[in-house]
Amino acid sequence: MQKTSQSLISAVLNGLRYPMKIKGQVDKPMTLQTRMAYYKVPGVSIAVVNQGKVVWAKGYGVTDVETHQPVDENTLFQACSISKVTAAVGLMLLVQQGKVDLETEVNFYLKRWRVPKKNPCENELLTLRQLLSHSGGVTVSGVEAYGEDEKLPTIFEFLNGDKPVSKNDAVEMVIKPGEFHYSGGGTTIIEILIEDITGLSFKDYIQKAVFDPLGMTRSFFVCPLPKEETNFATSHTVDGKPIPGKYHCYPSFSAAGLWTTPSDLAKLGLNIQKSLQSDKTGLLNQSLAKEMITPQVDAEISLIGLGFFIRNDQKTFGHNGSNPGTRCSANFTTVGEKGIVIMTNADKGSDLEIELRFSVYDTYDWPLPLWLERTIMRVDPAVLKSYEGEYWTLINEDTPREKEVKTCTVTATNDHLIFKWVQHKDTESEWTLFQLLPEMAVYPESPTLFFNRDGMTITFESMNKFKAFGANHFKK
DSSP states (O other): OOOOHHHHHHHHHTOBOOSEEETTOOOOOBOHHHHHHHHTOOEEEEEEEETTEEEEEEEEEBSOTTTOOBOOTTOBEEOGGGHHHHHHHHHHHHHHTTSOOTTSBGGGTOSSOOOOBOTTOTTOOOBHHHHHTTOSOBOOSSOOOBOTTSOOOOHHHHHHTOTTTOSSOOOOBOSOTTSOOOOHHHHHHHHHHHHHHHSSOHHHHHIIIIIHHHTOTTOEEOSSOOTTOOOBOOOBOTTSOBOTTSSOBOSOHHHHOEEEOHHHHHHHHHHHHHHHHOSSSSSSOHHHHHHHTSOOEEOSSSEEOSSSEEETTTTEEEEEEEETTEEEEEEEESSSSOEEEEEESSTTHHHHHHHHHHHHHHHTTOSSOSOEEEOOOOOOHHHHHHTOEEEEEEEOTTSSOOEEEEEEEEEEOSSOEEEEEOOOOOSSOTTOOOSOOOOEEEEESSSSEEEOTTSOEEEEEETTEEEETTEEEEEO
16 A cells, blocks of 8 residues: 555654664664754754655744744755755856866866965866866865854955955865865855856856756845845754854855755756756756766765765765754755755754654665664773773874864773764864764774764774774874
């Protein structure tokens, strides 16, 4: 008997689970309501794509813990780094029109600003393909946030790292291209390149080329929001409290500045899926759509194509987003037309998002393993005790801007370790932890290999060194 739409929704809302299953242990399904309360996430909005259409979109909770305005499917959320996807699609449309080429030197197209190339990259070629795949060796991983009382730098003040108005250092090419180094600065280069090529502002071009054709009527590059716009999600801290001013602004629209809804992002992902099937049904032709989800670089925890991260043995493509007080994700299947977009308004929303996403995977029979399964090994408590301490990380080991930042504090229990991650605001690291992460319990699979219930792996190379987030962390 085929399930009704309402029964499917109920199954999603009552079937949250950890991505990682522990062998021999039976976990009870969790409800969205209880997990929102656990993670102190006031509001969630979700859109589900199945069989080539958005089958349902709903909001849960409130936009703001002080106003108690309910979230609905039209509530605007900050898309954070998912903003980069719109820049990628917009640029690929210019490729399709023959106005730019993926292999040409980027500075050839730029009219108002040129990418500085520092030693050892003075003679290296920087291409749009490299910028789209974060493999051009360009600095500035994350774009810093600006509060209501702070002056927002212009895009060129941001690119130049002009102090004191810019919190970020200058955007430069300082690492030889070819390896993955996540770069919001690189996406910002794409933003001004689009403006130089089209003669339009970035926001007007994306509106005309992407939002309008796809009917994305609740998608805007704007900050601050117009006063008449009241249906938006306030950003909340790790403790579930509203941030001052309700949200932040960003000098780069393309890197972090999109306001949108899950329904609108679902339309974008669905259109890419249609392009993958035919030249005639999506904005992009089939060849360019396939190129966007063709792996270019190994990004440690996944592969990356042109604007999209490619996961799950290349069965899904998408992008995550993380601004202070906001977490979101968009994931779509590479074959068939399934998808899920989740947007939340709190720092711990990423943990909730993972559990909710796996509930959708189970309910709608995504082409993924239903469970990732690990076995907990009994490890000598003295070994666990030896890992205790404060860990620091050397950022940008291969650039002149080396600096140490405190990563986390590790403590031992009788049978596992507790990681307490520490907030820092470094903007040059591809693994930057922008906000405080919740305490994380990690379980031993061997005396040196550990995992958490979200599927993260931590490897101890010695009692003084472990690897996680693609970086080495050292005990001082």
